[in-house]
Amino acid sequence: MTSTLQPAVTARGPLDDARTQLREATTILGYDEGLYSMLATPRREVTVSIPLRRDNGDTELLIGHRVQHNFSRGPAKGGLRYSPDVNLDEVRALAMWMTWKCALLDVPYGGAKGGVRIDPRNYSSAELERVTRRYTSEISPLIGPERDIPAPDIGTDENTMAWLMDTYSVQQGHTVLGVATGKPVSLGGSLGRATATSRGVVHVALAALRSRGIDPVGATAAVQGFGKVGSYAARFLAEAGVRVVAVSDQYGAIGSHAGLDIPSVEEHVDTHGSVVGFPAGEEVDDLLTLDVDLLVPAAIEGVVHAGNAEQVRAQVIVEGANGPTTPEADTILQSRGRLVVPDILANAGGVIVSYFEWVQANQAYWWSADEVEARLADRMTTAWDRVTEHAARLDLPLRTAATCLAVERVAQAHLLRGLYP
Template sequence: MSLLEARPAVLTGAAAGIRPALATPLATPLVDARSQLSDAVALLGYPEGLHALLATPRRELTVAVPLRRDDGSTRLFTGYRVQHNFSRGPAKGGLRYSPHVTLDEVRALAMWMTWKCALLDVPYGGAKGGVTIDPREFSLPELERVTRRYTSEILPIIGPEKDIPAPDIGTDERTMAWMMDTYSVNVGYTVPGIVTGKPISLGGSHGRASATSRGVTHVALAALRHRRITPYGATAAVQGFGKVGHDAAVFLADAGVRVIAVSDQYGAVYNERGIDFAGLDAHVAATGRVVGFAGADPLDGDALLELDVDLLVPAAVEGVLHAGNAARVTARVIVEGANGPTSPAADRIFAANGQLVVPDILANAGGVLVSYFEWVQGNQAYWWNAAEVEQKLEERMLAAWQQVVETAASRDLSLRAAATVLAVERVAEAHLLRGLYP
């Protein structure tokens, strides 16, 4: 039986959950991810057996993560690691600490990582991890203990040639240092390649911390030009003022874009003349939030998405653009800094309104691209300077952008459909070339 004909009994039909959108009306990241895959599979004409293989994670691990708190009490958390695909190389994906982490969310994010890596032609498959915890409620020593215990629990399935974690929401380079040390102590020698997004002094790469934001900026400027909007003086709103949104807003402003609104989980601020980021940074450092900044007017967080701007960058969490608000979103160009911010229903509304949506698997791929650079540098024990990293990042991001634009034009597809088709096609080709074992 060929791979194209493969129909594992546990993965076919309704049992596979291949088309969950037909079974439930509830929009979730996993429903959205599988819907996007189903659309690409239909365009490519793949049979159900191959669809099942592409839709189903290769490996999932759920672990208990007990924590001894500073006061001596014990709390128990749940952690996950999902490895969606290995066909093009070891699995790669971030580690998220959030009270909203679920297994289905991690499954969706792992799938999107597979397509992201394939689209950027990075030799990885997709993975994702998470612990259902609010890191703001715990001390630094407590978070270190959570990280080390979680790492110990998933130790059998990670490694520089198996699965390479990286930072995500609620984690940072310090988290990666703890993970690297825990793994290294267990194997008996230092293994810098076990994680990416590490501190530079421990083998991290120049440019990794801002890589996702720089990638978003390169693609956003290209998308504005594609729509014949001059970036200098164009208006923008950025949802999210964290790892991705903060630097993306600053980089866009540095390029001459007038960023008139930004938001975080507490609310938003607005200034028609453009946000003063030096002043806002000082305010956030003092208060921990953008709300209350004297140099801008207060704005409801959800209202930011509906501002009349040339460019909207949703850079917070998934599912913020949906059927309930898409008709009120008027931005000419939407560049997805977050993973999965736009539902399929919203996509259809934006397409009908002639709005350009640059999908997450392209727009925010700068992070995994520089993670790949870090992994390569670590394997060679030879590090590049910041200028080299930035040049390689820009070249790869703009090359991927051009390829997606050309594919969209030649096949009469949206940018999301074109990007997903390109990525799925590459992963499917790897499946076919490798065959099934046994």
């Protein structure tokens, strides 16, 4: 079975892609080389060693990173990723995209990202807790509610954030709920945070389909990646009337022309650990090239690339993951008339509700689930309208329009603040 979660084999990486997008935006905006260099380079980054005592008594050394790309508009904000593929350039790229995402959605943060090179599937919960607490201890001088606020990402969850918050709080001598978001609700988390990224993806996906004259009710969709973002996105698309005909994870892909029963797929994954083998679905060789109205890449970077973009048949591609489409693929898809909704717009729901969680924690006053959802929907639709109007006015692809709007907002903040002597 062919996995659909492998990025293209290429010398380029996500940092090259992020800087290519930034270069195009600064050129359009007329910014000089000095401003480009400032925005292309993280303000601060740290690499730490994490000695881990395994449950069997052995000691293992892991490597972790935290990159703060920019904080001209406010404290840095970004997820913490546990993955065997973590490297510093990937974290730098993800931090940069977080800067643009926060600016585009008018959230008063800069961008950050963290990662530990580890495959969490091979470690016990107790071992992952020790990794998290040691990592937090090492980066604690850089984080805090007014400095840098981590959140869950690939391989981490609300338990990770609880451990991080507790470790930081113990060092400070008092409970600091605002140091992390994506926490359990009983520890200052926000209602709606766990599904926020997926809900945001679906809000803009439905708007994107309508913009192409496609009625979402009865439209077909394929969702690549069935983790925290992809599984909920598939569920919410199905609830909106979209026929989800295929889903995939790192082990393979399944499909059904009649549409998959997503709650049943979720139950199968809970039991078997993968979508593979779902009895009411058939094996799919290449989910990315299926003939569907909507494709949602919701896994890792670089899965739509120059080698397969010509075969992508979806009319609308909505990026649930960060950086799933390379610049070369963007050019190919644009030439073929495909609509690509960029990650910094499409998957911004998570950072929006993280911002809501941070606000609630700082005020010690929590909102209802309906309030969170209404405010999230308003932010997403407002950003969609703004980006599409800007793209139409300047005849730009959505990614270029979104990046220009975000970069301009960050650059203005930087220029207004000036350079520290």
